[in-house]
Amino acid sequence: MPFILPTQVQSEYDVIIVGSGAGGGQSAYTLTMAGAKVLMLESGRNYDPVKETPMFQIDANAPLRAANTPDKPMGFYDATVDGGWAVPGEPYTNASEDPDRRFTWWRARMLGGRTNHWGRISLRLGPYDFKPHQRDGLGFDWPIAYEDLAPYYDKVEMLVGVFGSNEGLENAPDSSPGVLLPPPKARAAELLAQQRAKKLGLPVVPIHRAVLSVRQDAERLPTLLHPGNPKAQRILADAMRSRAACFWATSCGRGCAIKANYQSPTVHLPPALATGNLDIVTGAMVREVAVNDEGKATGVIFIDKATGLEHRAKGRAVVLAASSCDTVRILLNSKSAQFPSGLANSSGLVGKYIMDTVGTDLAGQIPLLESLPLHNEDGAGGSHVYVPWWLYREQLAGKLGFARGYHIEFHPGRQMPGLGITANLDDLTGGSFGRKLKEDARRYYGSFVNFGSRGEMIPNEDSFCELDPVVKDKWGVPVLRFHWKWSDHELRQVTHAQQTFAQLIEAMGGKVRRPPAENPLKAIRPGGNVKHEVGGARMGDSPKTSVTNRWGQTWDVKNLFLGDAAPFCSNADKNPTLTIMALAWRMSEHLLDELQRGNLT
Amino acid sequence: MNAEQPSRMDRRTAIKWMLTAAASAALADEQLFGAAADTPAGRAVGYGTDPDLIKTYKPGDLWSLTFTDDQRRTAVALCDTILPDDGKSPAASAVGVPEFIDEWISAPYPGHDRDRGLILEGLAWIEEESQRRFGNDFSSLILRQKNILCEDISHVATAAPDKKKAAQFFKRYRDLTAGGYYTTPEGMKDIGYVGNVPLASFDGPPPEVLRKLGLA
Numbered sequence: 001m002p003f004i005l006p007t008q009v010q011s012e013y014d015v016i017i018v019g020s021g022a023g024g025g026q027s028a029y030t031l032t033m034a035g036a037k038v039l040m041l042e043s044g045r046n047y048d049p050v051k052e053t054p055m056f057q058i059d060a061n062a063p064l065r066a067a068n069t070p071d072k073p074m075g076f077y078d079a080t081v082d083g084g085w086a087v088p089g090e091p092y093t094n095a096s097e098d099p100d101r102r103f104t105w106w107r108a109r110m111l112g113g114r115t116n117h118w119g120r121i122s123l124r125l126g127p128y129d130f131k132p133h134q135r136d137g138l139g140f141d142w143p144i145a146y147e148d149l150a151p152y153y154d155k156v157e158m159l160v161g162v163f164g165s166n167e168g169l170e171n172a173p174d175s176s177p178g179v180l181l182p183p184p185k186a187r188a189a190e191l192l193a194q195q196r197a198k199k200l201g202l203p204v205v206p207i208h209r210a211v212l213s214v215r216q217d218a219e220r221l222p223t224l225l226h227p228g229n230p231k232a233q234r235i236l237a238d239a240m241r242s243r244a245a246c247f248w249a250t251s252c253g254r255g256c257a258i259k260a261n262y263q264s265p266t267v268h269l270p271p272a273l274a275t276g277n278l279d280i281v282t283g284a285m286v287r288e289v290a291v292n293d294e295g296k297a298t299g300v301i302f303i304d305k306a307t308g309l310e311h312r313a314k315g316r317a318v319v320l321a322a323s324s325c326d327t328v329r330i331l332l333n334s335k336s337a338q339f340p341s342g343l344a345n346s347s348g349l350v351g352k353y354i355m356d357t358v359g360t361d362l363a364g365q366i367p368l369l370e371s372l373p374l375h376n377e378d379g380a381g382g383s384h385v386y387v388p389w390w391l392y393r394e395q396l397a398g399k400l401g402f403a404r405g406y407h408i409e410f411h412p413g414r415q416m417p418g419l420g421i422t423a424n425l426d427d428l429t430g431g432s433f434g435r436k437l438k439e440d441a442r443r444y445y446g447s448f449v450n451f452g453s454r455g456e457m458i459p460n461e462d463s464f465c466e467l468d469p470v471v472k473d474k475w476g477v478p479v480l481r482f483h484w485k486w487s488d489h490e491l492r493q494v495t496h497a498q499q500t501f502a503q504l505i506e507a508m509g510g511k512v513r514r515p516p517a518e519n520p521l522k523a524i525r526p527g528g529n530v531k532h533e534v535g536g537a538r539m540g541d542s543p544k545t546s547v548t549n550r551w552g553q554t555w556d557v558k559n560l561f562l563g564d565a566a567p568f569c570s571n572a573d574k575n576p577t578l579t580i581m582a583l584a585w586r587m588s589e590h591l592l593d594e595l596q597r598g599n600l601t
Numbered sequence: 602m603n604a605e606q607p608s609r610m611d612r613r614t615a616i617k618w619m620l621t622a623a624a625s626a627a628l629a630d631e632q633l634f635g636a637a638a639d640t641p642a643g644r645a646v647g648y649g650t651d652p653d654l655i656k657t658y659k660p661g662d663l664w665s666l667t668f669t670d671d672q673r674r675t676a677v678a679l680c681d682t683i684l685p686d687d688g689k690s691p692a693a694s695a696v697g698v699p700e701f702i703d704e705w706i707s708a709p710y711p712g713h714d715r716d717r718g719l720i721l722e723g724l725a726w727i728e729e730e731s732q733r734r735f736g737n738d739f740s741s742l743i744l745r746q747k748n749i750l751c752e753d754i755s756h757v758a759t760a761a762p763d764k765k766k767a768a769q770f771f772k773r774y775r776d777l778t779a780g781g782y783y784t785t786p787e788g789m790k791d792i793g794y795v796g797n798v799p800l801a802s803f804d805g806p807p808p809e810v811l812r813k814l815g816l817a
Contacts, residue, residue, distance in 0.1 A: 056797055058786065060785045064705060064710075065784045069710045070710060072650070072652070082651050088650070187806060195816060247799035248803040249798055368814055372813060375806055376796040376798070377806065380803070414794070420780060423780065426757065426758065426772065431759075432755070434684075434685055434748060437684060446793065
């Protein structure tokens with residue numbers, strides 16, 4: 001069973017999974033390794049990172065020196081194909097014209113979705129993050145605690161390969177012994193920041209990223225991950241042996257042809273396919289979940305994008321992992337006499353409380369980093385260190401004026417030069433040209449450091465999505481309309497981050513490239529811009545106040561499961577992908593259990 | 602570039618960018634099954650949302666170029682005034698920078714139209730100024746004359762009021778020249794970038810770097 005055409009879909013599957021990214025990939029892996037027959041439907045095209053990743057290509061090989069364009073909004077070599085802020089033929093709308101209240105939605109129509117280009121930052125939610133309302137009275141608690149998800153974090157980290165260290169820091173959980181791969185050494189600017197941040201009380205520690213700093217232990221890990229399942233152990237061992245360790249070149253955002261980082265098409269899908277239990281149809285745009293008279297899901301209705309024809313696929317259970325907002329859209333479009341406001345929406349909460357990550361940036365120029373002896377600091381294709389949120393106590397005591405924290409990511413400047421390499425340096429160079437410009441370029445290259453915050457947004461009543469009453473996509477399916485509003489918590493957090501960046505830059509002996517923003521609305525990344533949109537179908541303890549139970553199983557339709565970030569109750573500063581995978585693994589085990597007990601029919 | 606850190610766009614630019622993108626999506630929406638008609642008739646189209654990322658592209662491969670022979674001559678001379686051969690690394694024109702600028706101003710994407718106007722007008726201004734002051738084509742001037750001409754427009758903040766616009770052109774032209782230059786193998790070598798090669802291990806900064814930073 002492999003990649004098939006819509007016309008080759010079998011008469012029935014155990015489970016139909018919509019989406020092939022972090023949630024869909026993990027669900028397919030867990031289910032097929034346990035023997036379930038699965039059909040995966042992906043709206044984008046097939047994609048093979050081994051053949052298609054531009055490893056080592058330099059910007060001079062690309063059109064426009066690889067600059068961002070509307071066709072490739074994160075640059076020519078970004079892994080995303082057929083995606084971005086706008087997908088032709090698949091619009092979305094905003095209820096407000098006010099730029100501060102607009103939401104922008106990144107989609108990637110390709111096998112593996114956004115796992116192909118993500119930053120690989122893999123931070124666990126901590127104990128506080130699951131019970132934010134208990135802690136400060138704001139937002140919503142999850143129906144699960146850190147302890148419920150901890151074993152699945154371990155499993156995911158062992159499966160996909162995550163480097164990092166156990167620092168024993170507050171609300172930044174350690175992994176179990178033997179789980180993490182060793183972190184790479186910090187780079188010059190990161191080490192300087194680490195030294196100088198001490199006097200500001202900021203801990204600079206190794207970040208956790210889904211990159212193989214060394215090869216995985218293909219003897220030990222498969223036994224731990226699949227006890228009593230020799231077939232799964234064998235398949236996983238083979239898959240792990242096919243992955244190389246990072247060779248410290250090529251940005252992870254391009255994807256990885258040697259499979260050294262996690263992306264679903266190189267890590268989750270090959271072993272799932274090797275079980276013989278997985279069929280994948282690409283170019284399959286799911287419109288709705290089909291239900292029978294008893295209110296059970298019978299499968300899905302999808303459009304074959306190549307022909308425009310509608311097809312049906314049958315399954316004993318359905319997992320939606322289309323990315324949180326697309327999952328919401330499918331639920332809302334699955335209307336029937338039985339479910340007039342959309343499927344699994346008796347609570348009226350489908351589409352409500354969507355959250356993004358709060359992001360803001362500030363760059364500094366650090367004279368100490370000028371004219372350094374030549375050395376290669378490409379590293380692991382992304383950050384090596386970060387500052388976890390460090391002011392939990394002050395915050396709880398109400399001293400900060402905002403309720404939730406952020407972490408700081410570093411982007412040192414000694415990376416492969418891009419088009420903007422000497423842009424806007426007139427203040428430093430006096431507008432030099434000629435031989436002087438060449439000297440200036442050599443001097444200043446590598447002396448810039450960009451700091452970015454990633455912070456928690458508290459869910460609010462004004463940030464949600466619904467079906468647009470008028471606009472439809474090119475297949476005639478209603479599209480999403482977004483509503484967005486930041487609260488003072490997010491805006492004050494941004495102001496705090498800007499000031500912290502400025503202090504850090506000064507502590508490194510440098511100068512900010514622009515003054516820290518006084519108006520946080522000018523410095524905050526627009527809603528959706530960080531591409532961490534989560535929520536819209538939150539999990540909970542009661543069908544009245546949540547869409548799914550603690551397993552991601554919808555209250556209203558027992559054999560319908562949500563396997564992506566839609567069930568998130570909060571959006572801690574920790575980047576969501578690792579948690580999506582841990583939740584999907586846990587959900588899939590529960591789904592298998594329910595199937596076995598006959599609870600889904 | 603890190604996926605988490607897509608661009609240094611400021612917020613207003615980002616919003617403008619996305620509104621443009623949203624508008625083109627709305628336009629495409631009226632077409633069934635991607636009949637790629639979201640570009641006005643007769644305009645070049647871009648490389649699309651699924652270009653081949655492995656192949657090597659050259660200016661002119663994807664859309665036709667703009668420069669006339671005269672404009673190209675000025676563009677080459679100006680590129681090489683901005684980044685001359687200094688004995689350590691080649692001049693900008695030796696590594697294809699003028700061709701890149703031609704590709705840039707000819708591209709069918711938002712914002713490139715504006716650069717096209719700015720740069721073609723700027724090149725014309727350079728020629729007029731060259732004739733006015735030195736009675737010769739810019740490309741025929743001696744280096745000292747070229748430098749004198751550029752000196753007046755090299756810094757927007759200090760340029761004379763009647764040369765502000767030319768200074769804005771020069772700033773943009775210099776950014777594109779340098780960006781085009783330092784993204785080539787020769788430019789990367791010159792600026793001190795020594796990465797993009799596979800390594801068996803990542804050992805962090807060498808001792809001489811740590812010493813210089815006071816971290817040894």
